[in-house]
Amino acid sequence: xxxxxxxxxxxxxxxxxxxxxxxxxxxxxxxxxxxxxxxxxxxxxxxxxxxxxxxxxxxxxxxxxxxxxxxxxxxxxxxxxxxxxxxxxxxxxxxxxxxxxxxxxxxxxxxxxxxxxxxxxxxxxxxxxxxxxxxxxxxxxxxxxxxxxxxxxxxxxxxxxxxxxxxxxxxxxxxxxxxxxxxxxxxxxxxxxxxxxxxxxxxxxxxxxxxxxxxxxxxxxxxxxxxxxxxxxxxxxxxxxxxxxxxxxxxxxxxxxxxxxxxxxxxxxxxxxxxxxxxxxxxxxxxxxxxxxxxxxxx
Amino acid sequence: xxxxxxxxxxxxxxxxxxxxxxxxxxxxxxxxxxxxxxxxxxxxxxxxxxxxxxxxxxxxxxxxxxxxxxxxxxxxxxxxxxxxxxxxxxxxxxxxxxxxxxxxxxxxxxxxxxxxxxxxxxxxxxxxxxxxxxxxxxxxxxxxxxxxxxxxxxxxxxxxxxxxxxxxxxxxxxxxxxxxxxxxxxxxxxxxxxxxxxxxxxxxxxxxxxxxxxxxxxxxxxxxxxxxxxxxxxxxxxxxxxxxxxxxxxxxxxxxxxxxxxxxxxxxxxxxxxxxxxxxxxxxxxxxxxxxxxxxxxxxxxxxxxxxxxxxxxxxxxxxxxxxxxxxxxxxxxxxxxxxxxxxxxxxxxxxxxxxxxxxxxxxxxxxxxxxxxxxxxxxxxxxxxxxxxxxxxxxxxxxxxxxxxxxxxxxxxxxx
Numbered sequence: 270x271x272x273x274x275x276x277x278x279x280x281x282x283x284x285x286x287x288x289x290x291x292x293x294x295x296x297x298x299x300x301x302x303x304x305x306x307x308x309x310x311x312x313x314x315x316x317x318x319x320x321x322x323x324x325x326x327x328x329x330x331x332x333x334x335x336x337x338x339x340x341x342x343x344x345x346x347x348x349x350x351x352x353x354x355x356x357x358x359x360x361x362x363x364x365x366x367x368x369x370x371x372x373x374x375x376x377x378x379x380x381x382x383x384x385x386x387x388x389x390x391x392x393x394x395x396x397x398x399x400x401x402x403x404x405x406x407x408x409x410x411x412x413x414x415x416x417x418x419x420x421x422x423x424x425x426x427x428x429x430x431x432x433x434x435x436x437x438x439x440x441x442x443x444x445x446x447x448x449x450x451x452x453x454x455x456x457x458x459x460x461x462x463x464x465x466x467x468x469x470x471x472x473x474x475x476x477x478x479x480x481x482x483x484x485x486x487x488x489x490x491x492x493x494x495x496x497x498x499x500x501x502x503x504x505x506x507x508x509x510x511x512x513x514x515x516x517x518x519x520x521x522x523x524x525x526x527x528x529x530x531x532x533x534x535x536x537x538x539x540x541x542x543x544x545x546x547x548x549x550x551x552x553x554x555x556x557x558x559x560x561x562x563x564x565x566x567x568x
Numbered sequence: 569x570x571x572x573x574x575x576x577x578x579x580x581x582x583x584x585x586x587x588x589x590x591x592x593x594x595x596x597x598x599x600x601x602x603x604x605x606x607x608x609x610x611x612x613x614x615x616x617x618x619x620x621x622x623x624x625x626x627x628x629x630x631x632x633x634x635x636x637x638x639x640x641x642x643x644x645x646x647x648x649x650x651x652x653x654x655x656x657x658x659x660x661x662x663x664x665x666x667x668x669x670x671x672x673x674x675x676x677x678x679x680x681x682x683x684x685x686x687x688x689x690x691x692x693x694x695x696x697x698x699x700x701x702x703x704x705x706x707x708x709x710x711x712x713x714x715x716x717x718x719x720x721x722x723x724x725x726x727x728x729x730x731x732x733x734x735x736x737x738x739x740x741x742x743x744x745x746x747x748x749x750x751x752x753x754x755x756x757x758x759x760x761x762x763x764x765x766x767x768x769x770x771x772x773x774x775x776x777x778x779x780x781x782x783x784x785x786x787x788x789x790x791x792x793x794x795x796x797x798x799x800x801x802x803x804x805x806x807x808x809x810x811x812x813x814x815x816x817x818x819x820x821x822x823x824x825x826x827x828x829x830x831x832x833x834x835x836x837x838x839x840x841x842x843x844x845x846x847x848x849x850x851x852x853x854x855x856x857x858x859x860x861x862x863x864x865x866x867x868x869x870x871x872x873x874x875x876x877x878x879x880x881x882x883x884x885x886x887x888x889x890x891x892x893x894x895x896x897x898x899x900x901x902x903x904x905x906x907x908x909x910x911x912x913x914x915x916x917x918x919x920x921x922x923x924x925x926x927x928x929x930x931x932x933x934x935x936x937x938x939x940x941x942x943x944x945x946x947x948x949x950x951x952x953x954x955x956x957x958x959x960x961x962x963x964x965x966x967x968x969x970x971x972x973x974x975x976x977x978x979x980x981x982x983x984x985x
Contacts, residue, residue: 281980315964319789320785320788320789337790340790340791345785345789347782347789349782349785351784351786353781353783354781356582365786365787365790368575368787
């Protein structure tokens, strides 16, 4: 059940939304899509779901294209949230679940357990328009997962939620993953992807700029962050060989260095000059990688 | 259950349970009941059982009897009473409401009758017109006898001219049949017209609501847009038939109960006594086809707008087409065999109304009706294929613009370049 995108391109007239994108998303894994607005994330999702036809290339899941015959196995949380405002939560979810091929009573049991999990059981018979935005989002999430999909596509699942609800939703997503669902999600927030995904893809103007397993990406990137807090001036380290970038901080300096070796020699250099309160070598953050690859910060 | 039927029943049941549907249905039922009971209702409001009392002050002393006799032939419901009091007293009686009015009869200088009619108001024109006509006849008779015409001569003078109409075409409808057909066609045209506008509107709104509430993206990722579109069109179609069935059952029941009293009135003239089965069959066919034609059009127009507010603007051209068709049909009621009517009956957007008008009013060869139906079916098929493609792209398009350029954009969206 591997989701494969092979040289997928989508053009709208003159505009190229997705340009030669090739990805492999392994089964039962969490895959993160990163990118600024207009990078082509939603278009890619729509192509995966078969809502849009790709201009070129092929998308397959388990060696078959995704179409309406597999729609009961696929769950989708669109970026633009939307439910029937006048319909009760219960009727709404059951209708949408039945459209995904679920039986009515089965859907009812599943819905109740989700409502309980999100602590919103009392809203079962309320109209969606009467709920708060956060609760509407939860209902929307339930609508995407109620039919127990094998492939779950979440477009910006955490945007617009307060931290408590983000944690609740994250937890739910992780549970679904443990139960064996393949999950693809996009986010503006680098740290969400960093925390949750084994594999990821950073998109820039329709092109994948970084793509692969998180650990690999970090290792291949090579560069590391070195944090030094000391009670003597560290400005001289700016020009030390092997230092790529230096940023002064309140208590010391943050260096981006080419590898562990550089850290070793820096340590030798500064030992004895005074008291060092902190000397830490860290993996680069996704944000560092993004800035390096794309050339500008976006968060 | 197949997702098509899930959407079909969801659409149907949701609309059926909606307040607006129940209210409009009930209101229309009340209207139908009122219309079919019109005579009873008029009777309730008429205190004297429809009879008017008019006092007569006969100053001549010789006019009352002939006047009464003449009036009897015109309107039996006017009760004349010879009044013996003075003019003032008679006026008092009118003010008190004992009589509707008072008429003073006298001879003028030429020995011919003349009259003054006094009532609280002279709004009831039919009453004094009847009085006037009766007196006119009395005057004519007396004037004739003054110039020594005998009654036989007089009768000759006033005998209506014999005027008979024959249609030479075989099977052509007689005058009486034509009148009957006209009434029936008129009512059915109205039903087609209202139903098409109302239900097509409902579909466009339904699609636009799903789109503007953004639930559409979930829907189209579950079920193909084409399936959705037709499930909705059929769901609302069933709704329209349900509503019509309610009206027809109520109407038929109420009509058959009141048949006796209605026979002489409007309903008798316009031939609801015996309804030709053929006309009803054609009405059903053209109603259904007309509905599908405009429903498909409405569905894809509705898929192009992003906000509900824009729906009306988007479907205005469609509504104008329906209105145009209806106007032409109304003109055609008086002149169903005009070449203009024949020509327009083959234009698919007008066919449901105008071809129906022709089959209802004229005796046209069956192939003409069938040709019209075929053109209509073909147009529906083309519109459905085209509409489904626009719908598929349209539902993914959001933005401020909602012009007909969007149709092109929507088509592009579904196209593999």
